[in-house]
Amino acid sequence: MENFHLTHEHGKYKLKKEGAERSSKVFDTNKIDAIKSAKGFIESQSGGSLRIHKNSGEFQEERTYPRSIDPKKSKG
Known part of the structure; x- marks a missing residue:
């Protein structure tokens, strides 16, 4: 599974593959x-x-798309 990061930089959001x-x-x-x-x-x-x-760069949360491939079967 590929990992992507969504970060804020110079007023824009950037999606970057790990x-x-x-x-x-x-x-x-x-x-x-x-x-x-x-x-x-x-x-x-x-x-x-x-x-x-x-926006400060700190980690906030992680989501898996589609949900069906999430290795953790938690409700959250």
Whole structure:
């Protein structure tokens, strides 16, 4: 499963595959819309993990798309 990070930089949200130098996508929207767009992109790539960071750069939460490939079967 691929891991992606969603970070905030210079007023934009950037989706970057773990280990990559360049962003896969750049979103010029609010955080909620950036997460929705990142979800669609990850699902189109056969799924993966989205690690969402706060605007300060700190880790916030992790989500797996689609949910059916989540290795943890928790409700959260």
